[in-house]
Amino acid sequence: MGQIILEAHNLSKQYRLGQIGTGTLSHDLNRFWSKIRGKEDPYLKLTEVNLRDNKEMSDYVWALRDVSFQLKEGEVMGVVGTNGAGKSTLLKLLSRITSPTTGEVKMKGRISSLLEVGTGFHPELTGRENIFLNGAILGMTKTEIRSKLDEIVDFSGCANYVDTPVKRYSSGMIVRLGFAVAAHLESEILVVDEVLAVGDQAFQKKCIGKMKDISKGGRAVLFVSHNLSSVTNLCETGILMEDGQLKFQGDIKNVVSRYLDNNSFENQQFYDLSRYQEREGTGEMKFTGIGFYRNGEPSSSICVGDDLGMKISVKSDKAMKLKMAIYIYRYDETILSNIENGDSNFEIEPFVGEKTFSLTFKDFNLYTGVYKVGVWMGDAMSGQHIDLLRFCGQFTIEEGSELVKRPLPQQSGVIYYRPHWEEN
Amino acid sequence: MSKEESWSIIIKPEKSLFSVNLKEIFKFKDLILLFVKRDFISIYKQTVLGPLWIVLQPLLISFTLTVVFGYIAGIDLNGAPTMLFMLAGITVWGYFSDCVLKTSDTFIANQNIFGKVYFPRLVIPLSIVLTNLFKFFIQLALFIIFFVVYITLVDTNTGVQLSWQLALLPILIILMGVLGLGFGLLISSLTTKYRDLRFLIQFGIQLAMYASPIVYPLNTVPEKYQWILLANPMTSIIETFKAGFFGETFAVFNWFHLLYSIVFATVLLFISIILFNKVEKSFMDTI
Numbered sequence: 001m002g003q004i005i006l007e008a009h010n011l012s013k014q015y016r017l018g019q020i021g022t023g024t025l026s027h028d029l030n031r032f033w034s035k036i037r038g039k040e041d042p043y044l045k046l047t048e049v050n051l052r053d054n055k056e057m058s059d060y061v062w063a064l065r066d067v068s069f070q071l072k073e074g075e076v077m078g079v080v081g082t083n084g085a086g087k088s089t090l091l092k093l094l095s096r097i098t099s100p101t102t103g104e105v106k107m108k109g110r111i112s113s114l115l116e117v118g119t120g121f122h123p124e125l126t127g128r129e130n131i132f133l134n135g136a137i138l139g140m141t142k143t144e145i146r147s148k149l150d151e152i153v154d155f156s157g158c159a160n161y162v163d164t165p166v167k168r169y170s171s172g173m174i175v176r177l178g179f180a181v182a183a184h185l186e187s188e189i190l191v192v193d194e195v196l197a198v199g200d201q202a203f204q205k206k207c208i209g210k211m212k213d214i215s216k217g218g219r220a221v222l223f224v225s226h227n228l229s230s231v232t233n234l235c236e237t238g239i240l241m242e243d244g245q246l247k248f249q250g251d252i253k254n255v256v257s258r259y260l261d262n263n264s265f266e267n268q269q270f271y272d273l274s275r276y277q278e279r280e281g282t283g284e285m286k287f288t289g290i291g292f293y294r295n296g297e298p299s300s301s302i303c304v305g306d307d308l309g310m311k312i313s314v315k316s317d318k319a320m321k322l323k324m325a326i327y328i329y330r331y332d333e334t335i336l337s338n339i340e341n342g343d344s345n346f347e348i349e350p351f352v353g354e355k356t357f358s359l360t361f362k363d364f365n366l367y368t369g370v371y372k373v374g375v376w377m378g379d380a381m382s383g384q385h386i387d388l389l390r391f392c393g394q395f396t397i398e399e400g401s402e403l404v405k406r407p408l409p410q411q412s413g414v415i416y417y418r419p420h421w422e423e424n
Numbered sequence: 425m426s427k428e429e430s431w432s433i434i435i436k437p438e439k440s441l442f443s444v445n446l447k448e449i450f451k452f453k454d455l456i457l458l459f460v461k462r463d464f465i466s467i468y469k470q471t472v473l474g475p476l477w478i479v480l481q482p483l484l485i486s487f488t489l490t491v492v493f494g495y496i497a498g499i500d501l502n503g504a505p506t507m508l509f510m511l512a513g514i515t516v517w518g519y520f521s522d523c524v525l526k527t528s529d530t531f532i533a534n535q536n537i538f539g540k541v542y543f544p545r546l547v548i549p550l551s552i553v554l555t556n557l558f559k560f561f562i563q564l565a566l567f568i569i570f571f572v573v574y575i576t577l578v579d580t581n582t583g584v585q586l587s588w589q590l591a592l593l594p595i596l597i598i599l600m601g602v603l604g605l606g607f608g609l610l611i612s613s614l615t616t617k618y619r620d621l622r623f624l625i626q627f628g629i630q631l632a633m634y635a636s637p638i639v640y641p642l643n644t645v646p647e648k649y650q651w652i653l654l655a656n657p658m659t660s661i662i663e664t665f666k667a668g669f670f671g672e673t674f675a676v677f678n679w680f681h682l683l684y685s686i687v688f689a690t691v692l693l694f695i696s697i698i699l700f701n702k703v704e705k706s707f708m709d710t711i
Contacts, residue, residue: 015709092708096542099437099705106431116540124466133462136455137541 002073005220006094006111006189011103013064013089013244063089066103067246069239071189071222076215078231078252079224080259081241087224088193090241091115094222095191109188112138116193118178123167127158127177130166134181148184155210156180176203183210190214191222208234228256228332260331269298271393273375274315281385285322287375288354289313292395300394303401304408304416308364312357312375319350321380326359329372329391331410336371365417368397369410449544459551464558478562482518486510493639500644504674505582508574509666513638515567516600516665519560520658521629523604526552528611528625531707538708545704546697549609553601560597571669589677590668596661599689603657606692613696613703637662642676654681657688 064086071077081087093100095113120137121130131152135145145152153159156177158169166174182190192211211234215221225231231238231252238255240248248258270291279286293309294302302308310326328337339359341348348357373393377386399407408416468475486507493499494506501509527549531538534548575584615621636658637645645653653659660681667675 093435096435097539098708100435102437104437105433105435107433107435108430109432111433113541119540120537122462122466124469125462129461129465133458136452136458137537137543139452139543141451142454142458 002218004070005073005108006071006105006222007107008070008094008105009068009103011064011067011090011093011105012062012101013086013093013098014101015061015063062244064093064100065244067241067244068103069246069249071220073188073220074215074218075237076211076221076223076235078235078238078255079222079241080228080231080238080255084243085241086244087241089244091191091193091222091224107189110139110186111189111191112182112185112187113191114138114182114193115191117175117182121166121174121178124165126165127153127162127169130177131162131181134178135184138182138185139187140185144186152180152184155183155206172203179203179207183207183214187219189220189222192224194225194227204230228259229334232256232332256332268393269300273313273389273392276389276392278390280388281377283387284318284320285314285316285377285386287312287377287387287389287392288315290373290375290393292393301396301398302364303398303404304365304368305363305401305403308361308395310359310361310373312359313354314357314377315354316352319352320386321350322348322386323378323380323383324348324357325376325378327374327376327390329374330414331370331372333372333391336366336414364397365415366397367408367410367413367416368399370394370396449546449550452543452547455543456547456551456554459548460555460558463551463555475562478559479566482511482514482563482566486514489514489639499640502641502644502674503583504641504670505574505579505584508571508582508584509641509670509674510639511567511570512666512669513636513662515560515563516596516662517633517636517638517658518563519556519597520600520604520661521633522556522559523553523601524607524611524629525625526556527605527608528615528622530608530612531616531703532612532619532622535708546700549605549612549700552608553605556604557597557601583671583673584669585671587668587671587677589664589672592664592682593668596665599661599685600658602689602693603661603685606689606696609696609700610692613699616703616707632656632658637675641666641674654684657685657692660685 067086067090069077079087079090091113092098092115094105095111095115097113097115118130118134120134122133125133128149131149132142132145135152136142153162156173156179158173158177158180161169161173166177169177190211208230211221211223221234223231223235235252237250238252239246240255240259248255270289272289274286274288276287289312291298291311292300292302293307293311295307296309312324312326314324324341326339327335328339329335341357371394372391373395374388374390375392376388378384378388379386403418404416468477471477473480489510490507494501494510530545530548530552538545575582611621611625635653636656637653642650642653642659642663660678663675664677664682667677
């Protein structure tokens with residue numbers, strides 16, 4: 001690999017909690033007046049009062065703390081971390097949207113950041129005019145854009161519409177046009193935030209291909225995404241962020257597995273879901289718990305060929321016809337199966353109150369490893385989410401089954417088939 | 425590998441106070457021009473009368489002022505043709521006030537772009553001043569046409585005559601742009617913290633119009649109050665403009681007054697750029 005073209009040294013960013021100013025002059029004057037008279041601050045919110053009571057909490061928070069890393073020519077580095085780990089802050093600092101509190105970054109050549117596709121697009125302008133505008137915003141000169149115009153239009157697949165105002169474009173077309181401009185940037189360093197999450201499958205593939213080409217051309221890419229499979233697909237190296245700090249740096253496979261280790265659930269036989277936070281849906285019914293059983297006994301680890309049981313408790317405030325589904329994911333959050341009650345000809349009658357449903361998977365055949373589970377309830381007619389918990393539990397498949405005569409590491413497969421063999 | 429010199433970009437917590445990277449802004453000159461083009465196209469693309477508005481607006485305002493102040497209130501204009509007098513003032517004032525109002529919105533109107541991509545933030549105010557300059561040239565052309573038609577066809581006996589101060593017009597235009605930019609930058613930097621300042625400015629600029637010799641000539645103001653008007657840096661610009669077109673009987677020209685405006689504009693621009701630079705780095709965290 002080539003020489004270092006980006007070096008971040010002890011990069012930190014501090015934010016102050018609570019209100020700095022109220023945002024308007026009149027409010028600030030009002031606050032000042034209350035202070036003089038010894039009255040309470042009229043704009044202090046209740047939560048902030050609570051914060052004050054909490055003595056250990058300081059007013060300042062480090063969104064990023066002493067992060068140092070290097071990026072070499074031709075390197076594609078993935079940035080992995082949970083929400084609030086400091087990924088976005090890092091990108092903002094690198095793309096000079098805000099400045100760091102301490103530390104410094106040195107770069108060679110130009111840097112372009114793609115935190116959003118099609119920044120600055122104006123609906124009244126035509127596709128062609130927007131290509132020039134967007135390109136210039138991203139740092140290209142007019143001559144550069146003109147020389148690449150045909151390529152850009154070609155890549156976007158919007159050739160027939162370049163002289164139509166962008167306001168008449170579909171959202172997909174706008175995204176494609178935006179990425180096409182970005183993909184033809186000449187900068188030595190490219191910072192990309194989850195822009196791939198948009199656009200259809202074919203276009204996503206095209207984007208990943210283009211990013212790989214970019215890195216082959218000797219330029220460096222820093223890529224942030226929650227989609228672990230595209231990170232592993234695209235990047236060679238990675239950094240793992242956690243609570244604003246750089247926790248681990250190295251080969252992307254190691255980074256991803258470190259990330260998953262940190263973020264897996266504790267293996268439990270029963271998960272109380274009544275206080276689960278990250279749920280989506282109307283909430284008219286709620287999942288309250290999920291438990292795992294091995295051959296009828298509570299256990300979250302089973303062996304190949306065992307019967308896997310699940311017990312799912314639901315609390316309902318409104319009697320309505322519903323569908324229920326259980327998702328099973330592999331360790332890297334690739335979905336393996338989406339199991340609906342209707343598939344087993346099982347009807348759930350409308351009810352109010354609490355009910356528990358049992359599922360039994362006979363002769364469960366997956367490779368060893370950790371598997372995550374998610375649950376969903378939806379309106380039987382519209383399919384609207386009533387309650388969706390993407391990841392709410394996990395179970396483990398362990399070695400030790402008598403049916404398995406060889407090791408089954410998780411990288412070597414997913415489903416353990418034992419078909420009937422015959423010699424003819 | 426060589427040491428420090430080979431780095432092309434260094435991001436550090438603090439920049440020096442007055443570090444406008446002119447080279448960097450020059451690199452983005454294409455962007456400035458594209459913003460100008462965008463603003464022009466987007467403003468007038470879907471309006472019924474299109475670019476005609478640029479011409480109609482000053483005409484309608486001057487007409488109103490002529491009726492209200494010329495005929496109803498009967499302000500003494502030293503005998504200058506009323507409509508022409510108002511149009512001159514409105515044309516000059518329009519450029520200044522547009523520059524102030526539009527640039528003062530820089531951070532808030534563009535926070536979307538600013539939050540996603542980096543380019544020298546000064547690009548936006550500069551493009552606004554340029555956009556308005558184009559608009560001003562069109563309106564100036566309108567004024568000149570109106571002027572020529574009036575003194576040759578409508579009324580040949582106005583006593584109006586061109587004067588040498590007309591040669592100062594380029595300086596006046598630059599001065600207006602600098603003043604507009606300066607005030608705009610200053611306000612835009614402050615509005616990131618105090619949003620309601622924008623409303624204050626909206627009507628503040630209207631009030632300021634009456635504190636400038638637009639609907640009345642400077643020399644009709646009692647001598648002992650003239651200093652108040654002269655403290656306004658726009659006063660000498662407007663007066664010089666009128667002196668150039670109408671002759672010195674209708675307006676006051678004074679080198680010291682003009683010099684004051686030049687010094688004022690330079691100092692203002694200097695201070696406001698420092699402030700703008702300071703805000704530019706941190707405003708995404710506070711807005």
